[in-house]
Amino acid sequence: MANSQRYLRYIVFALVCLILLFFISSSSSGPSSWPSITNPAANGSITSPEKPPTTPNTGSSPPPATAAGGRMNATFVTLARNSDLWEIAKSIRHVEDRFNRKFNYDWVFLNDDDFDDEFKKVTSALVSGKTKYGRIPTEHWSFPDFIDQDRAAKVREQMKEAKIIYGDSISYRHMCRYESGFFFRHPLMLDYEWYWRVEPSVEFFCDIDYDPFQYMADNKKKYSFVLSLYEYVETIPTLWDAVKNFTKAHPEHIVEGNMMNWLSDDDGKTYNHCHFWSNFEIGNLNWLRSKAYLDYFNSLDHAGGFFYERWGDAPVHSIAAALMLKKEEIHFFNDIAYYHVPFTHCPTGEEYRLQHKCHCNPKDNFDWNGYSCLSRYYEVKGKEKPAGYEKEQQQ
């Protein structure tokens, strides 16, 4: 009996040892190189003792959650409808991931209607800075009394037949006029000196590790772009005539050392249709609120082309910048990689793209395409194009 009890004790002891051995070996050499996650509810923390294998990553630590230094008096600004929610949500995610999570700038949303609760709830959850929601006053989003409504309606009919994109749209025309002459005067925008315009469905492909607003201020820039191209002639047949009338009436607003030769190949007689694509802009609001710009906008507005043709805010802003700013005050952000259907700006230069974790295909870069106005921009600025551009042009 005593013997059998001793054997039983040996067997229990051996079993305990075996179980212990099993646990020790499975936790140190288990099948996984996956990080183990302890139950956060159990001890309030999540731990990952070992990182999964990664491709070589030269950055030794992740970027800081918040960039050091002060903030500029600046905001993102988006004009949108409630129905744009999920497309602007994507754009915000791109901006936040690549830039704003480190800087936490505010975001102003403007609409010709009231924003609904869902729009506000989702966008305010995505933006790392403050969000503000403004309704556009009716007088900034309606036909001015000097516009002949019948004439405008006939034009829309004709443009519809000619299949001109947005040619029959009233709201698109209000949008272009609003972006040309009013967004910077909205009460919510008066708090700020700098803006960065963002549209629904755009993408940003590279990390932006510095503050472009700060760059603009430090380098005395007032207007900037990433894509430039030729405008559809059918939408602006008399825009240049209206510009010439303005420059005749207000020669004092045309600055010396401007970029007229980017807009025109014959010293201003005709317009070559080059413009900066305004769905991306970083710019100075005080310039847009200046007497020079407001005189320019009022003059064009009274010419009627926002409704009798289909003038876009892109050529309107671009012509103003090229004539009323010195060429040094306009900046091309080669380092901000961007997409708005159907064009991509993917920075020229492989080293930059790798260092900034860019995910755009350099073959999609529009910059050196014949329909882009960027080569002309470099010529007018008297600057060398980025190293390696010929190679990327041929890809």
Ligand SMILES: Nc1nc2c(ncn2[C@@H]2O[C@H](COP(=O)(O)OP(=O)(O)OP(=O)(O)O)[C@@H](O)[C@H]2O)c(=O)[nH]1
């Ligand atoms: N509130 C409001 N916003 C508008 C309206 N129409 C356009 N927008 C906004 O104005 C900006 C420009 O409009 P888009 O439709 O993107 O014009 P686009 O870039 O020329 O054309 P797409 O190729 O369709 O992008 C975007 O931020 C839109 O969300 C409108 O009727 N009301």
Ligand SMILES: [Mg+2]
């Ligand atoms: Mg758009």
